[in-house]
Amino acid sequence: GESVGLHLPTLSVQEGDNSIINCAYSNSASDYFIWYKQESGKGPQFIIDIRSNMDKRQGQRVTVLLNKTVKHLSLQIAATQPGDSAVYFCAEIRGNTGKLIFGQGTTLQVKP
Amino acid sequence: GAGVSQTPSNKVTEKGKYVELRCDPISGHTALYWYRQSLGQGPEFLIYFQGTGAADDSGLPNDRFFAVRPEGSVSTLKIQRTERGDSAVYLCASSPARNNEQFFGPGTRLTVL
Numbered sequence: 001g002e003s004v005g006l007h008l009p010t011l012s013v014q015e016g017d018n019s020i021i022n023c024a025y026s027n028s029a030s031d032y033f034i035w036y037k038q039e040s041g042k043g044p045q046f047i048i049d050i051r052s053n054m055d056k057r058q059g060q061r062v063t064v065l066l067n068k069t070v071k072h073l074s075l076q077i078a079a080t081q082p083g084d085s086a087v088y089f090c091a092e093i094r095g096n097t098g099k100l101i102f103g104q105g106t107t108l109q110v111k112p
Numbered sequence: 113g114a115g116v117s118q119t120p121s122n123k124v125t126e127k128g129k130y131v132e133l134r135c136d137p138i139s140g141h142t143a144l145y146w147y148r149q150s151l152g153q154g155p156e157f158l159i160y161f162q163g164t165g166a167a168d169d170s171g172l173p174n175d176r177f178f179a180v181r182p183e184g185s186v187s188t189l190k191i192q193r194t195e196r197g198d199s200a201v202y203l204c205a206s207s208p209a210r211n212n213e214q215f216f217g218p219g220t221r222l223t224v225l
Contacts, residue, residue, distance in 0.1 A: 032211075042219075043203050043218050043219055044155065044203075046214070046215075089154050096210070097162075097167055097168040098143060098207065098209075098211040098214070099145065099157040100145075100157065100205075100214065103154050105153075
């Protein structure tokens with residue numbers, strides 16, 4: 001079936017390094033993706049989004065890249081900080097209701 | 113300003129009991145979504161409200177689950193005859209309109225013993 005998923009369950013990086021979290025999707029018709037950050041005991045928090053008419057989008061310390069050819073997107077976090085430690089999800093908005101289809105998540109651990 | 117709030121934050125119940133979970137969306141947000149998140153998984157869509165009506169309930173797992181939003185603001189997710197497999201975190205999100213950014217509440221952790 002169609003799915004949105006992440007490549008690695010856990011990513012451990014040193015404080016100050018850059019982090020890259022990857023996500024693959026299977027539906028070639030998907031056109032709107034969002035990255036969420038979820039801290040323990042909290043709901044997901046919007047980080048950045050990208051539509052299929054773009055290859056790259058930048059925010060504050062974050063960049064999302066979309067490769068439609070191989071159906072892959074990535075989240076890059078520059079100068080990773082301890083406060084970035086969380087679970088990161090890629091999600092797709094599917095259909096005309098705006099419902100989110102989430103992948104399983106990657107846990108980012110930042111070592112001081 | 114106030115975000116999405118959910119009550120209770122934790123709910124422990126026994127198998128077979130009925131539970132109600134409440135969501136207070138951000139004021140003025142017409143779109144409201146319920147999701148369920150099992151341990152170690154991403155949230156799974158349950159139901160979407162636009163105003164008072166359930167525009168998409170395709171994610172409800174079975175007829176034990178029901179949700180209402182009678183005045184287009186607060187929503188209640190109702191689960192009848194709870195089963196141990198219903199144990200999860202139930203998340204609510206609201207949005208100014210569909211296909212806009214969704215703002216999530218902290219969730220209600222439901223444990224069915």
